[in-house]
Amino acid sequence: MDLKIRRIFLTGFRGSGKTTLGRILAKKLGFEFLDTDELIVKKKGKSIAKITKNGKNWYPFRKLEHQILKDLIKKEKIVVATGGGMFVNEVKFSKRKTFGRANFDLIKNLEKNIVIFLKIDEKALEKRLKKDLKYNLEWRPPLSRGKENDIEKEKKIYRKRLPLYEKRCDFVVSVSKQKPKDCLKKILKILCQYQQKQKSA
Numbered sequence: 001m002d003l004k005i006r007r008i009f010l011t012g013f014r015g016s017g018k019t020t021l022g023r024i025l026a027k028k029l030g031f032e033f034l035d036t037d038e039l040i041v042k043k044k045g046k047s048i049a050k051i052t053k054n055g056k057n058w059y060p061f062r063k064l065e066h067q068i069l070k071d072l073i074k075k076e077k078i079v080v081a082t083g084g085g086m087f088v089n090e091v092k093f094s095k096r097k098t099f100g101r102a103n104f105d106l107i108k109n110l111e112k113n114i115v116i117f118l119k120i121d122e123k124a125l126e127k128r129l130k131k132d133l134k135y136n137l138e139w140r141p142p143l144s145r146g147k148e149n150d151i152e153k154e155k156k157i158y159r160k161r162l163p164l165y166e167k168r169c170d171f172v173v174s175v176s177k178q179k180p181k182d183c184l185k186k187i188l189k190i191l192c193q194y195q196q197k198q199k200s201a
Contacts, residue, residue, distance in 0.1 A: 006076040012118035014084040015128035022081035062099040088164040117169035124176040
């Protein structure tokens with residue numbers, strides 16, 4: 001595929017498959033794959049749980065995430081699996097803006113750029129979060145300040161973020177029941193249609 005799009009951002013909640021899909025999409029396109037959470041962990045040499053003091057202080061993480069995004073947008077031919085809160089988190093960037101909004105503002109007007117939201121229903125999300133419980137305990141801090149890995153609270157946060165996920169993207173792909181290869185086909189179709197639309201504009 002002779003793709004004119006230079007940057008593809010996959011967004012969505014933890015457990016939606018951004019890293020899995022991102023890797024196979026990048027391989028299919030011959031793009032570089034980057035995971036912002038992995039970049040942060042590598043840069044700091046510690047887990048996100050430790051960076052955020054087990055979810056008690058997200059500001060240092062969000063500040064670093066914002067800086068990494070500023071570096072990433074200088075690159076081309078990349079597929080980026082963003083952190084679950086990259087474009088939707090509520091940590092304050094300034095008096096009038098959150099880091100979620102500031103991050104989205106960085107990319108929304110970039111040329112040859114596309115944001116795809118991987119949408120998952122709550123039943124499938126709960127199943128995936130339970131399956132990844134050990135990983136979550138070791139690497140991912142709770143998003144709420146309550147009980148660690150309280151799945152009901154995680155789902156509540158997802159519910160709250162959902163309107164922003166849908167607003168701050170170019171396309172939505174349902175990943176609840178589909179296998180990665182089927183989701184990949186959907187994304188490739190979206191990219192082709194988007195490119196055709198851009199050519200005719």
